[in-house]
Amino acid sequence: MALLELRDLNKHFGGLHVTNSVNLAFEPGEIHCLIGPNGAGKSTLFRLILGEHQPGSGDIFFAGDNITHLKSFARIARGLSVKFQVPGVFKGLSVRQNLEIALQRTHRAAELDREIDRLLAFLGLEAERNQTAGNLSHGQKQWLEIGMATSLKPRLLLLDEPTAGMSPEETFQTGEMVQRLNAEGMTVVAIEHDMAFVRQVAQRVTVLHLGQVFAQGSIDEIVADERVAAIYLGQAHHHA
Amino acid sequence: MSLMSLFHHLEGPQTKGRGPAFWAAFGVALLAALAYPLFSDGYTVGNTAYFFVWVFIALSLCLIWGYGGALSFGQTAFFGIAGYGYGILTLNFGAAYGFTLIAVLIAIAIAAVVALLLGYFMFFGRIEGVFLGIVTLAVTLMLERFMAQTAGPEWRIGAARLNGFNGMSGMPPITIPWFDGPIVLVADIGLYYFILALVIFVYLGLRILVNSSFGNVIVAIRENPERAEMLGYDIRKYQLINFVIGAALAGLSGVLYTAWGQYITPSSMGMTSAALPLIWVAVGGRSDLTSTLIGTLVVLAGFQALTIYGSQYALVVMGVLLVLTVLIAPNGLVLGAMNVIGRIGARTKRERP
Numbered sequence: 001m002a003l004l005e006l007r008d009l010n011k012h013f014g015g016l017h018v019t020n021s022v023n024l025a026f027e028p029g030e031i032h033c034l035i036g037p038n039g040a041g042k043s044t045l046f047r048l049i050l051g052e053h054q055p056g057s058g059d060i061f062f063a064g065d066n067i068t069h070l071k072s073f074a075r076i077a078r079g080l081s082v083k084f085q086v087p088g089v090f091k092g093l094s095v096r097q098n099l100e101i102a103l104q105r106t107h108r109a110a111e112l113d114r115e116i117d118r119l120l121a122f123l124g125l126e127a128e129r130n131q132t133a134g135n136l137s138h139g140q141k142q143w144l145e146i147g148m149a150t151s152l153k154p155r156l157l158l159l160d161e162p163t164a165g166m167s168p169e170e171t172f173q174t175g176e177m178v179q180r181l182n183a184e185g186m187t188v189v190a191i192e193h194d195m196a197f198v199r200q201v202a203q204r205v206t207v208l209h210l211g212q213v214f215a216q217g218s219i220d221e222i223v224a225d226e227r228v229a230a231i232y233l234g235q236a237h238h239h240a
Numbered sequence: 241m242s243l244m245s246l247f248h249h250l251e252g253p254q255t256k257g258r259g260p261a262f263w264a265a266f267g268v269a270l271l272a273a274l275a276y277p278l279f280s281d282g283y284t285v286g287n288t289a290y291f292f293v294w295v296f297i298a299l300s301l302c303l304i305w306g307y308g309g310a311l312s313f314g315q316t317a318f319f320g321i322a323g324y325g326y327g328i329l330t331l332n333f334g335a336a337y338g339f340t341l342i343a344v345l346i347a348i349a350i351a352a353v354v355a356l357l358l359g360y361f362m363f364f365g366r367i368e369g370v371f372l373g374i375v376t377l378a379v380t381l382m383l384e385r386f387m388a389q390t391a392g393p394e395w396r397i398g399a400a401r402l403n404g405f406n407g408m409s410g411m412p413p414i415t416i417p418w419f420d421g422p423i424v425l426v427a428d429i430g431l432y433y434f435i436l437a438l439v440i441f442v443y444l445g446l447r448i449l450v451n452s453s454f455g456n457v458i459v460a461i462r463e464n465p466e467r468a469e470m471l472g473y474d475i476r477k478y479q480l481i482n483f484v485i486g487a488a489l490a491g492l493s494g495v496l497y498t499a500w501g502q503y504i505t506p507s508s509m510g511m512t513s514a515a516l517p518l519i520w521v522a523v524g525g526r527s528d529l530t531s532t533l534i535g536t537l538v539v540l541a542g543f544q545a546l547t548i549y550g551s552q553y554a555l556v557v558m559g560v561l562l563v564l565t566v567l568i569a570p571n572g573l574v575l576g577a578m579n580v581i582g583r584i585g586a587r588t589k590r591e592r593p
Contacts, residue, residue, distance in 0.1 A: 050470065076472035088470070090463035097253050101460045102471050104453045109245070145467075152472065 001064060003028040003187050004049065004156055009058035011041075011048060011211075018044045019055065020211035026156070031178065031188045033198045035222075036208035037232055042191045043085060045208070046158055050082055051075050063155065081154035085161045085191075087141035091134030095125055095144060098133050102148035115151070122177070123147045139170040143177070150181055157181065159190040163197050175200040207231075250444065252451030254307065254459060256528045256578050261585070273436055277429045286427030286500075291540045292435045293496045298520050298536040299446055299529060300489035305518075306526030307450055308482045309462030311369075313514050314358070314376025315490040317383050318351040320509035322491030323498040324387070324402075325350045327411040331400035335412035335422075340499070344414065348491040355487030356480070363479040368465075380509050387506035407505030414499045427500050435496060439533075442489065446529050449485075458482050512555065519562045525575025535574040 002025035011019035018041045026032050034042050047053040049060060051072040060068045067075055090098050099116045107115055120126045123143045128136060133144060142162060149157060162178070163171040171194055178201050182188055192198050198205060198219055205222045207215040209231050215222060222228055251258040257266070277285045297315050304312045325347035326340075333339050361367075362375060391404025402408060414425040414434065425431040449455055457478050460468040469475045498504045507513060524535015539561070546554035569576035 052466075071474070072469050073472050073474045076470060082470050084467070084470075088464055088467035090460050090467065092463050093459065094253060097456070101456045101468075104456060105472050148467075148471065 001028075002026060002061075003063060004189075005061040006045075006049070007059045007061065009045075009048060009060065010056045011044060011053060012056050018211050019048060022058070022208075022211070022213055024206060024213060026187060026189055027204075028155075028187055029182070029185065030203050031182050031190070031201050032204045032206065033202035033219075034189065034191045034206050034208060035193070035198060036214065039210075040208040041211040042208050043160060044211075046082065046160055046191065049075075049158065050080065076152065076154075079155035080158065081149040081152045081156070082158040083142070083145045083149045083160060083162055085164065087138070087145050089133040089136075089141050089144050089148070091132070093133055094130050095120070095128050095133055095136070096130060098144055098148060099151060102151045106152060119147045119151055122180075124173075138165045139167070142166065142174070146174070146177065150186070154186065156187045156189065159188065159192075161191055161193065163192065163194050168196065171197050172200065246448055249448040249451040251447075252455075254450040254455050255447050256530050256575070256582070270440065274433075277432060282428040285429050285432045289427060289432040289435050290500060291537055291544075292432070292439050293493055293500055294517070294520070294540060295439050295493075295533060295536055296442060296496070297490045297493035297517050298524075298532055299442060300486035300493075301517050301521045302524075302526055302529055302532040303446060303450070303458075303489070304483060304486040306521065306528070306532065307455065307462065308458050308479060310479060310483070311373040312376045312483070312486065313373050313518070314380050315486065315517055316509050316514040317376070317380035318355055318487040318490040319494035319497070319513075320380070320383055320387070320504070320506075321354055321494070322347040322351040323494035323504040323508060324408060325491075326495045326498045327408045327504055328397045328400040330411045331408075332398040335415040335424075338415070338417040338422075340412060340414045341416065344492075344495050344499075347495050348488050351491030351494070352484050352488045355484045359480045359483040359487075363476045363483070366476075377514060380514050381511065384506045384509040387509070405506060407503055407507075409503035411498060411502055413502060425499070431500065438492070438496075442492075443529060443533060450529065454478070454481075516558065519558050521572075523561055523565045523573055525572025525578070527571065528575050528578070531572050531575035531578060535572060538574070 004026040006022050006024045009019050009022040010017070022045065034045070036042055044053065048055050051067075051070060055068065058068075059066055062075070062078060062080065065078070067078065070078075090101065093101075096116060099119055100112060103112055103115055120129055123146070125140060125144060125147070128140065133141065136144060142164070146159070146162060159178070163174050166174060175197050178188055178190070188201075190201070202219050205217060205219050206213060207222060207228050214231065215225055215228050217225075276288070297319055301312065301315050304310050304315075326343050329343040329346055330340055333343070358379060362372060367375060387402060388405045390402035391406070393401070395402040395404070400408065414431070416423040416425065423430060425434055450458070457468060457473050457475075460471075460473070461475050461478060465475055494504070494508070497508070520536040520539045521532050523539055524533070525531030543554055543558060546557055565573055
């Protein structure tokens with residue numbers, strides 16, 4: 001059974017059909033990358049999955065349950081978690097406090113400190129423990145938020161452009177982080193533009209275009225697909 | 241939660257001041273406040289108690305706005321509701337058998353229930369930012385308008401005439417039953433100690449609250465509500481609870497104000513009354529309880545002095561003070577000063593290890 005399944009999902013913004021009859025299944029244990037040109041509807045799809053938008057029609061199933069009408073926080077409680085596109089850390093609070101707030105809902109006070117230490121080590125942010133999160137570098141903010149999202153021990157982790165603004169080196173480290181989480185059993189769905197990252201981590205790739213599922217397969221299959229190249233080129237042509 | 245962990249939360253990332261130096265200063269300030277009536281007369285002490293009356297509404301705004309990030313113009317509405325509530329209750333049922341104390345609690349509960357209803361529609365309706373300020377201001381001004389037109393004799397609740405713009409008066413002061421006759425807390429030394437005890441209780445209680453896991457979520461909502469919700473928190477519930485706690489505190493101010501002067505008028509819910517707490521809290525430092533407490537008392541004392549020497553200009557000076565704060569120390573003057581002291585303290589510690 002798929003861990004997350006989208007059935008005939010539709011979403012309109014005015015006359016714009018941003019999610020167009022999307023049927024997608026994410027299997028437990030996989031790392032699945034969503035790619036597609038700007039405006040393909042990738043982030044909207046995340047917002048539908050998280051309950052920030054309500055679909056016009058269609059259903060969302062998580063671990064076999066229909067969660068289409070659940071509130072966002074209730075979906076998180078069931079085992080979804082997300083890292084946003086724009087780093088969503090609590091800027092005015094310390095790194096430690098950011099993690100504490102993420103952890104305190106599911107952890108007892110006695111376990112908090114140990115778990116915070118473990119996460120700081122995992123993220124390579126030990127030295128920044130008492131730093132104000134707003135003062136971190138862009139990449140560190142991304143990592144901190146990934147840490148907050150994973151601290152919930154979700155069954156499914158959604159990552160919206162986890163490597164945006166990162167150096168190639170940082171991107172590679174992020175890829176390793178994602179692979180380690182996956183090895184512990186976490187299913188990961190990532191929206192990503194960075195093809196090096198996709199190549200590094202993706203076990204399956206879905207291409208979205210104009211709100212529809214355009215192609216699906218391994219990274220090699222996708223790269224070899226001339227139609228996929230055409231939509232990216234078409235987009236580039238459009239911009240030029 | 242054990243008692244020890246409660247005390248543990250007296251200090252934390254959400255409050256300025258920690259360690260022996262801070263608590264020693266707190267102790268000195270407390271002793272000074274306790275000893276002060278010995279060196280003064282009842283009338284002056286009673287007037288000082290009046291300053292303390294306002295601390296609760298200031299702390300309520302600090303909690304809702306400074307910690308929670310929701311700018312409420314409506315604290316004066318809860319102030320007025322509880323104030324009138326106390327008047328109506330005690331004018332009808334008198335002061336015997338300690339009823340004034342029960343009236344205090346009921347009046348605060350009424351303010352809290354109104355906040356629960358209003359807050360439900362605001363927070364569960366996802367009203368945010370400046371619109372919260374507009375809605376809450378509209379509510380308080382509406383209440384003022386309504387109470388101002390209740391001059392006719394038909395506007396009465398039992399024995400209590402609402403009395404329109406002239407306000408309600410003649411309610412009994414807070415009266416504590418005692419073995420050899422009740423203690424009547426008129427604006428004198430007794431009331432001063434009563435309110436001082438409440439100030440300390442509420443201040444320490446709020447320190448524990450904002451450093452608790454509840455306080456963590458409240459500041460998280462201020463920093464980034466979407467992120468907080470996506471960590472699994474029903475943020476609307478947290479915002480609502482925080483709003484109700486704030487309303488109860490504002491109500492406490494309203495009750496004490498009414499009991500102190502034995503009168504309350506609609507203008508206590510007017511535009512000026514709604515704006516003043518904002519100024520105290522902004523000037524002190526809205527994101528810290530201690531800064532708000534100190535700032536409120538200092539600004540109030542200054543305002544009082546100005547009113548005596550040139551009543552027309554006092555409000556103008558308040559406005560200038562607010563503008564200067566926003567320009568010079570947007571996080572508050574007292575908080576800015578405390579940060580400087582903290583940095584100097586940390587530096588001297590580093591230099592003498």
